[in-house]
Amino acid sequence: MSMSAMTRSESAGDGKPAVLPHPDVWRATQTLAPGFSQGVETGMAALSAQLPGGGWPRGGLVEILQPTPGTGEWQLLQAALLQGERPVALLQPPYAPHAAAWVQAGGAPERLLWVQPQHEADALWAAEQMLRSQTLDALVFWLGESAYRQLHRLHLAAQHSHGLCFLLRPLRCASQASPAMLRLALTPDGTQGGSQLRILKRRGGPLHTVLHLDAERMTQEAAIS
């Protein structure tokens, strides 16, 4: 069906397609893949415009790669996590989270959950249980190095849940394959302060611009690099 749609439009001669494109067919002229459900608003207009679905995608893994924790990931995720009413889980954070920061940003204290297992294998099991239980709005998982099959298993579990799943991994994993639907790299910007955001992988065409995330004001403008 999809092949016939493409041939019909090519034989039409002009640039316009003769029939509406099939949602499962992506044309190279489109920047973003079509047919996605509405994503969760990120709080930054320039970033939302670059993401398929207009925001963070539900039901899949979102990987954020950073050299060290503390490069602005909380500012990036805060707006999306504050939306919703169901709990948000922080799994294996590198330092103890400060609940006052969450409450100061406007989150309800009863929504937060801090899970700190003793072993890495227990952390992966806990992530899978939390995703499959479908009771959380978002899971933020600080995962270090891990094998592809473990990420694939998390991705399958995330497809069951209706919430967000963020994996925060070190930047050296950027060269490894990953089943995540969206991969971002967050690096500190030494000259201007704040952080730089690069979209490494998304459903659609690649993005060659670098987005700038300002620490104090949380504004964001695109820069051509």
Added chain:
Amino acid sequence: MKEALWLGVHLIQPALDAWRDAPPQQPHWVLEQGRVLACNRLAWQAGVRPGMRQAGASALLPEACTQRRDPQAEAQLRQAVVLALLPFSPQLAWQGTDTLVQSIGASLSLFGGLRRCYARVQASVASLGVQVRLALAPTADAAALLAQAEQARRRRVLRRRRLPACLDALALTCLPEARAHQAWLLALGCDTLGDLRRLPRAGLQQRQAQAVLWALDRAYGDAPAILAWIAPPASFQAQADSLFPLTQQTAITTLTRRLLVQLVAWLDAGQLAVTTLQWVLHHERRGSRRSQTPLVLSWLQPGWQLEPMAALLEERLAAVVLPAPVVSVSLQALQWQLRPGVSATWLPQAGATDGLAALRDRLVARLGSASVRYPCLQSAHLPEQADGWTETPQPSAPWAAPVPLRPFWLLAPPQPLAQHAGAPVYDGAALQCETEIERIEDAWWAQPAARDYLVARHPHSGRRYWLFYDRLAAAAGQPAWFLHGIYA
């Protein structure tokens, strides 16, 4: 009017079934005062009979498994059978030491008809591993007699008009009250209950056989029976022993499952749900090693179903290191409450937190209760006192948020920093202060603390840190700059 229907359950060999963990392929008998009391099929086939002396039985089968009669284990077995039958009807009574009668006529529609109810009773008693004989009759005493009789043509009678024909064929020895007069009754040629019934009543009354007449009347339905119903126990505590020391997790959980079945039956009988359970694993004694491992499981979501509780117990056991093989397990309900009512809404609500309590129980079962924490903010000035994490969700107290932005990570305890030319140094560079000072002072009467908080930035990496300058430490000549938080 619907006819009453009674179920009779007779325990065939309770002394032997009390040791039902014995391997089934091995001959096995139970001794009492030096003589064989009961033996299993393999021993019977080899020639062992009840009443034989121990020496004679051992001579026939030297490698058989021998146990002494254990009245406590038998009492637990009877309790287990009672708990297995209680969910079907609360009208359950003992008729003699080994026979139970239960009125199930009113419960048939709940369990989906007679065949299904009967099959469920058979399955639930079989899951205990006990050998029983079941019978159905319109009266309680008839059900007990049909279950106790060793040989009976039909054990299941539904209609009252067919009952006399069924009972008439039973042997005289089935009736416990007739055993006292057995000798002269057999001499009369009276072998069956039918013959007994045809004897003149006045004659039996004269020969002091009044009890026999009453028993016959109750069995045939001519007189009512008065029974003492069994009430479920006020608390639950059960123990299951294993003949061999267990080291495998699956074996221990299978043994505990039997106790869980009894717990579920006890909860069903009173419509309760358990919130705290104590599970004790008893180890074999070896020198000075610990002989018990108590595990206390407390759940946010009250449990009353078998499978979720069994899964949580399995996860809990996987996290425990056992010092020695386990010889018996015991289960005790410490805290319970009434079962929560059925939800009035048709669809599950979007904001329901029932799944969250079950998730928290699952995580705690494997990771330990200290691994899952909820925030509990206190109203205190010092950040480390204001920030609290508890293991159970607490209602949030009103907390006034300070104006300056707090960092997302908090280091506990605050990390002292080196100084260089009066500026704090961290991660290879002097940090540049960005904001104004926020002064926090507290507890001047007990442990004074005076801190000047500010936000500093690392010049190369761009990370922002929350530092404080401890004025009291500076006055005492100690290192004064501390790193307390990191902005994420």
